[in-house]
Amino acid sequence: MNHERAVREWDLTIEPHTSIFHLSLRDIWRYRDLLFLLVKRDFVSFYKQTILGPLWFFLQPLFTTLIYVIIFSRLARISTDDLPAPLFYIVGIVAWNYFAECLTKTSTVFRDNANMFGKVYFPRLIMPLSIVLSNLVKFGVQIILLLLIFLYYIIFKDYHPETN
Template identity: 75%
Template sequence: MSAENQSWTIESKSSLLDLKLNEVWAYRDLLLLLVRRDFVSFYKQTILGPLWFFIQPLFTTIIFTFIFGNLAGISTDGLPKPLFYMAGITAWNYFADCLTKTSTVFKDNANIFGKVYFPRLIMPLSIVVSNLVRFGVQMILFLLMMAYYHFVIGAPFNITWAIALFPVIVVLMALLGLGAGMIISAMTTKYRDLAFLVTFGVQLLMYATTVIYPLSTALEKYPAYAWIIEYNPMTPIIETFRYGFLGEGAFSWGGLGYASGITLVLLLVGIVVFNKVERNFVDTV
């Protein structure tokens, strides 16, 4: 066969479910650099800097306590209102940050993706890890508040055995935000308007989660709409979080298993979509 009649076909041998974890591990230094970049750039040229880690959830807790606890009179299952809201806010903020920041990873890093090769999964993973630092700081604030209410005020709440599930809860929140965020990020490469709806949608989703009210109240007062809250995968996660640290919450193995199943499905779909889009997204972003 002459050289003029020969043809070459270049195809990728990697599957859509290939995470390239060996490459991610090889580029772990880049992951740490991106985590540091996210941390520094977010609070660069701010007066209070990392203190915003404490200020944001604290102010949100005060507002929720005043509006929903005092004015609206929504039940907190007998828990001190600030503790109840701080627990929900701490857990929700980590999931919401992972989701919103991962959902724009293609658009925000298009210039970098088009110039140099590295495992693209590094970017969303760096977001999850950098948000974990913020979550850790806010957990310290939550634990300090727990200590204050226990030793100074003597508030009635009890730490239960479910606190041992805390690592599982953190992993579920991270993977749920990562999976959903990768799906949305892939969609925003073609539908730019979706990026503007994410932040608004996450805020609405918070009200369909037991952040500002317990599940028992939703089931009692709004039975017709309670199914929306029950089928929200973040609801059993937050309820388990509260039950473990404060002793109140609608904990069930079935609910936690349901949340784990939804998380696994979204993560697998997110990986498939992410790996498919990353191959040609530079042409569309």
């Protein structure tokens, strides 16, 4: 009985102005310069402190593919269904790298950039979107690497995928 009375005493309900699925693309477009600067910041800050710089875009998937080929194709002898092993593994590595980077970095973006949120207003979606876009640049470079490996197998190794 006491509980019912306490519930009736509350007469104010706080609700959001819009639903969770309503994205204000106009705000994102208005802050596109900030989005571009954050993408550039992510890109430059990650590779500026390394010796090889942006070459890591190419080297990381190549070395990972090499390790997969040695372990899974040579030592464990796992079949790739008549596909060249490097091509088979690099396709998965490139796709997985994009997904994993986006997931791990966006999961902590609000905690890592809390100091920016208190200083100036901008749409909060800009921060995770900048991470997804900077990873999309890396993904594009790695797709070019994937296409080069695919062309290598078509031209020099006489590998032609079946066309049905």
